[in-house]
Amino acid sequence: MAGLLPTPRARAAGKPLKIGVLCDMSGIYADDTGQGLVAGVKVAVDQAGGTVGDRPIEVVFADDQNKPDIGTAIAGRWLAEQDVSAIVCASASSITLAVSDMVAERKKVLMVAGSLSADLTGKRCHPSTFQFGLDTYAGxxxxxxxxxxxxxxxxxxINVDYAFGQSLRDEGTKLIAANGAKLLGTTSFPLGTADFASQILQAKTSGAEAIALACGGSDWSNLVKQMHEFGITEGGQKLVTLTGGINEIQAVGAQYCLGMMLSTPFYWDLDDGSRAFAAKFRAYHGGRFPNWQQSDGYSGALHYFKSVAAAGTDDGVKMAETMRAMPVDDLLIKNAPIRADGQVMRPTYLMKVKDESAPNRADIFAYVSTLSAEQSWRPAAESACPALRKS
Known part of the structure; x- marks a missing residue:
């Protein structure tokens, strides 16, 4: 799937400012990203008035199908042939890492809005890549x-077996040990697995008090459903999600996730700003509520538009400098600086799944606490990003 999103042109007559949206639009992450990510960017376009200076904003989007060769080929065409100057990417981490390298080489800009590999702001950081959402440390x-x-x-x-899940597993392993607990074992599964019996039995027979789920999308939902069928929680083992969000929980049913805690940088009912964004978003996405990935598409795109306006150019090198110099400030993020590794230094929120019998089915999280930016993101002293170590 690929397309061009029409935007208001007002009286703009200059060269179009093109921004690409790349993500899964038909597979296991389509509910997390998909057309909802495009809708988030559309809210940013509207807030910018449809133009930057005299340049009309054009949004192109495409389905990467969770395949690195397809995702990188799309990004390559956008950058080389279609004059796309920035990409909002929420692809599988293996795709986004490759696109990040490509964008740096082509001197363009990448806003990450749902790809969680910590390497994006770690050993494979680039001045042109900006992480607006969670990573495999913060989750x-x-x-x-x-x-x-x-x-x-x-x-x-239990982790999905590619860069995202492997990174979650590795970060989780370190954090379990750092908190004085013991890891009894790990197991993995291919992306898009249908039958989790083997993995669930390994976790069950381990006798572990907590089973951590290092995956997302429909993999997460199917895994939790099957764990319920195996009576995992009834047997006294606790399920702990390292990244799951509102879409996954709605898909499986909140009644199977009661009491589960999770980290998120956004929840639609958190405050007046998030509710205002949700109202605008729902008008573009069939009444559906936004998740954190889709909200990051809004924040990333809007910050880019503001930076182009401030710099008077979409030159990639100047854009990267301008984006770092300006704090991120919108309906959802308030005056957050961007660190040298590209991480937007915003707070995250610890939430707990509450009873699904709430009047609004999307109202499934209860606020627990706020983690400051310093608590949420990897300390600079532990970073593998050369730029952050120098700063």
Missing amino acids: PVSVIGPTVKAGAKSWFI
Whole structure:
């Protein structure tokens, strides 16, 4: 799937400012990203008035099908042939890491809005790549500590077997040990697995008090459904999600996730700004509520538009400098600086799944606490990003 999103041109007569949206639009992550990510960018276009100076904004979008060769080929065409100057990417991490390298080489700009590999702001960081959402450090760091303190001293990790899941597993392993707990084992599965019996039985027989889920999208939902069928929680083992969000929980049913804690940089009912964004978003996405990935598409695109206006150019090198010099400030993120590794230094929120019988089915999270930016993101001293170590 590929397309061009028409935007208001007002009286603009200059060269179009083209921004691409690349993500899964037909596979296991389509609910997390898909047309909802395009809708988030559309809210940013509207907030910018449809233009930057005299340049009309054009949004192109495409389905990467969760395949690195397809995703990189699309990004390559956009950058080389279609004059796309920036990409909002929420692809599988293996795709986004490759696109990040490509964007740096072509001197363009990449806003990450749902790809979680910590390497994007770590050993493979680039001045042209900006992380607006969670990564595989921020997701686990806020939930593992509280779960250990609540009594879970032994753990088992089930991860999807590619860059995203492997990174979650590795970060989770370190954080479990750092909190004084013991990891009894890990197991993995291919992306798009239908039958999780083998992985679930390994976790069950391990006797671990907590089973950490290092995956997302429909993989996460199917895994949780099958764990319920195996009676995992009824047997006393606790499920801990390292990245799952509102879409996954709605798909499986909140009644199977009651009490589950998770970290998120956004929730649609958090405050007046998030509710205002949700109202605008729902008008473009069939009444559906936004998740954090889709909200990051809004924040990333709007910050880019503001930076182009401030710099008077979409030159990639100047854009990267301008984007870092300006704090991110919109309906959802308030005056957040961007660190040298490209991480937007915003707070995250610890949420707990509440009873699905709430009047609005999308109202499934109860706020627990706020983690400051310094608590949420990897400390600079531990970073593998050369630019951050120098700063």
